[in-house]
């Protein structure tokens with residue numbers, strides 16, 4: 013029995029209760045819901061009636077020996093996100109009678125996987141969606157996979173001469189690279205490269221804005237930001253470009269105020285400032301044609317539609333409207349042609365399509381069952397604790413509503429006795445057995461209180477430890493550092509929900525510990541109606557059935573940032589197309605890393621490793637501490653294990 017098991021199971025628990033417990037109706041948009049079997053169901057887009065049962069899907073994938081942890085990417089959701097963003101801009105262009113087009117680029121750094129980028133390019137082709145690159149390696153990817161000659165290739169990041177030359181030459185292949193000047197010294201390098209190659213690139217300039225940002229990346233803009241040119245630097249750059257006869261190639265203004273901007277007013281301020289700079293650049297003689305509003309388009313992780321860090325106080329359509337309307341207004345006042353609008357929305361495109369699934373390996377919780385003994389010779393502290401527990405029990409037998417203050421008083425007593433007990437133990441007055449007994453009695457008191465109070469009473473500040481004391485730890489077959497690193501690095505919160513059993517009440521409260529030996533390897537922040545809570549409602553795992561948990565909207569940055577802490581490797585990844593008849597098709601499977609692959613990344617050779625252990629077994633055989641049979645078994649196990657997953661298997 014777990015600590016939160018109610019005296020009577022709630023037989024009236026419905027799917028609706030689950031939906032509101034996990035807030036799925038808030039953050040799930042149209043993509044995620046619960047079906048009549050109590051499983052998470054995936055719908056790829058608003059128009060279609062297509063649905064896939066996520067739990068059944070994972071079961072079927074597992075029956076192919078593709079095990080959890082596992083990332084499932086739904087191509088249909090990706091296509092829908094790209095469509096939605098483009099539609100939102102088309103709509104805004106129509107509404108405001110804007111006289112040019114929107115042409116997005118996908119920032120490769122959000123997810124560099126080949127299968128992902130290929131799909132983005134395929135789905136975005138209708139709108140000439142391009143790519144944004146921030147390094148030479150990303151530029152190479154962009155050049156090799158972007159075939160559409162109208163699509164833009166926005167070249168950001170630090171640029172040495174090689175980077176610049178590659179971009180200039182790529183223009184001769186019919187591509188449309190735009191070199192965005194981010195640092196002052198890039199200007200001279202560009203001028204030299206143009207001379208050497210006798211060819212010119214299209215140029216852009218990244219402006220540092222002085223508009224304040226908010227949220228996590230608030231400090232990455234403003235006068236002291238790492239990227240972009242200040243206004244005096246822009247003036248100097250324009251002068252130099254004129255002297256070098258390159259001003260006619262300067263066509264784009266770029267800015268980026270940070271990622272996951274939760275407050276629309278920040279975006280509006282930045283847009284106004286940038287539009288004014290755009291106008292000034294035109295007046296200075298540059299044939300300005302593009303305005304690139306960067307990334308920052310946020311997504312609503314908690315569904316509250318507020319300016320909290322995990323939400324946005326604007327919709328996609330609001331965003332598109334504000335971009336179009338602001339640029340238009342300022343251009344019209346100044347009699348300047350409307351530019352092509354570019355956005356570099358990464359998170360907003362790639363987050364929703366990925367679901368990370370892991371299984372629970374087991375749970376642990378404090379025992380709240382205690383055998384109360386009435387030995388004469390026990391210490392006074394123990395007797396006091398027993399007395400407190402008895403009083404709590406008497407209260408719970410009564411029918412009438414208890415006075416909360418009396419319960420709080422008893423809980424404070426229990427805590428005090430437990431502390432006394434620790435002191436007594438330190439000073440040698442009580443033995444280990446008694447100390448254990450005192451702890452069990454305190455847990456039993458906590459449990460007694462939890463059973464008798466309503467949920468909102470337990471959240472009373474004076475009782476807040478009770479829930480934490482009684483909570484369970486669920487062991488997750490997962491490395492937080494590999495699969496969901498932002499939860500550790502920047503306390504990002506993602507929706508986390510069991511993918512099945514929603515016909516049952518999730519009466520346990522718990523958080524997750526991962527497989528690494530790092531105390532930071534845990535998931536203990538969960539979304540709760542716009543607030544963050546430390547415990548999640550969960551089901552009690554069943555003996556012969558996997559308990560499967562999904563982490564949602566984690567498609568951006570996590571795979572790119574994940575690391576090999578404790579040598580847990582890449583998980584399996586599977587791409588799914590959903591068919592009209594609600595069946596699905598596995599489009600591609602990217603197998604997880606085997607242990608030997610991970611070791612080889614760190615310069616260990618599996619062969620040498622096995623050989624060195626074999627040599628040690630030979631000496632042990634000589635010393636008669638190991639039999640030949642035992643040696644063979646050990647080597648066999650190591651060889652097999654090297655070919656297998658770094659995660660735990662059933």
Ligand SMILES: *Cc1c(COP(=O)(O)O)cnc(C)c1O
Pocket residue numbers: 119121122144168268270271272306307308309356357358359360568
């Ligand atoms: C990271 C980055 C982006 C992507 O931002 P999102 O908020 O994920 O859309 C876009 N442009 C630049 C320059 C970036 O550095």
